[in-house]
Amino acid sequence: MLDGFEDVGSLTAGPWIYAVVALSVLLDVFLPVLPSGVLVIMAATAAAAGSGAATGQVPGEVPDILALTLCAATASVLGDLVAYRLARRGGARLDRAIARSRRLTAAQERLGTALARGGGALVVLARFAPAGRSVVSLGAGATHRSARDFLPWSALAGLTWASYSVALGYFGAQWLGATWLATGVSVAALFGAGAVATYLMRGRCAG
Numbered sequence: 001m002l003d004g005f006e007d008v009g010s011l012t013a014g015p016w017i018y019a020v021v022a023l024s025v026l027l028d029v030f031l032p033v034l035p036s037g038v039l040v041i042m043a044a045t046a047a048a049a050g051s052g053a054a055t056g057q058v059p060g061e062v063p064d065i066l067a068l069t070l071c072a073a074t075a076s077v078l079g080d081l082v083a084y085r086l087a088r089r090g091g092a093r094l095d096r097a098i099a100r101s102r103r104l105t106a107a108q109e110r111l112g113t114a115l116a117r118g119g120g121a122l123v124v125l126a127r128f129a130p131a132g133r134s135v136v137s138l139g140a141g142a143t144h145r146s147a148r149d150f151l152p153w154s155a156l157a158g159l160t161w162a163s164y165s166v167a168l169g170y171f172g173a174q175w176l177g178a179t180w181l182a183t184g185v186s187v188a189a190l191f192g193a194g195a196v197a198t199y200l201m202r203g204r205c206a207g
Contacts, residue, residue, distance in 0.1 A: 017043050017063055018071045025075035025162075029083045032131040037165050040072050041186045044169025049178030069159075069166045076127070076158030077151070080137045084150060087141025120153045127157035128164075128197035165190060 021039055028034035047063045123140075126132030140150045168186035176182035 018067065021068065022071050022075040025072050026079040026082075029079035029134050029137055032134055036072075037161075037190050038187055040068065040162065040165040041169035041172075041190065042183060043068055044166040045173040045178055045183055045186065048170045048173035065166060065170060069162045072162035072165065073155075073158040076133075076161060077155050080133065080154040080158070081147075081151065083134065083137035084141040084147070084154075087138040088144060090142070120149075122201060123150070123153035124157040124160055125197045125201050127161040128193045129201055130194055130198065132197065132201060133157075164193065 021036070021043060024034050024036040024039050028036045043063045044065065047065050047068065123136050126136040137154070168189050169183070172182040172186035172189075173179075176185060
């Protein structure tokens with residue numbers, strides 16, 4: 001069961017994986033196409049494989065589950081904060097960047113009213129929805145919402161998303177084995193959560 005996953009284990013072995021995860025999660029607020037969630041799941045799957053001592057890896061060569069969760073959550077909050085600050089300061093370049101994406105433009109229009117009403121829970125939902133994190137972080141800054149109102153929800157969103165993604169990879173490997181099948185099922189569950197979050201966000205915006 002583990003043989004097919006040895007190449008993934010080698011890719012995610014070593015302390016550098018935390019830097020790669022952090023950079024990917026931080027940047028995907030600006031580039032939603034980055035597979036940061038998939039990367040987190042793969043690292044968590046490798047951690048599960050290493051903890052079973054069946055791969056021949058020593059514990060220090062695989063990611064630590066707690067460190068991986070905190071790394072992804074912290075990078076998520078930092079990325080949100082950077083986007084929030086940039087949007088709060090404004091600028092024609094940022095407006096043009098949003099205008100080039102039909103998805104971001106349409107989502108920004110739908111979420112504008114919800115953000116104006118507060119929408120704390122919306123920040124958490126948006127962390128799972130495709131491009132939702134970008135729109136909410138930029139929207140919060142553009143509407144000059146207080147950082148004290150936005151950052152606690154951003155922290156909760158980042159921790160919830162990171163915990164969910166790590167849990168998918170880790171427990172998927174425990175139940176299905178550290179295989180590509182386990183990774184595929186975990187990624188599908190992450191995308192499923194994104195679809196549900198998108199549906200709920202639309203309902204909140206329509207209301």
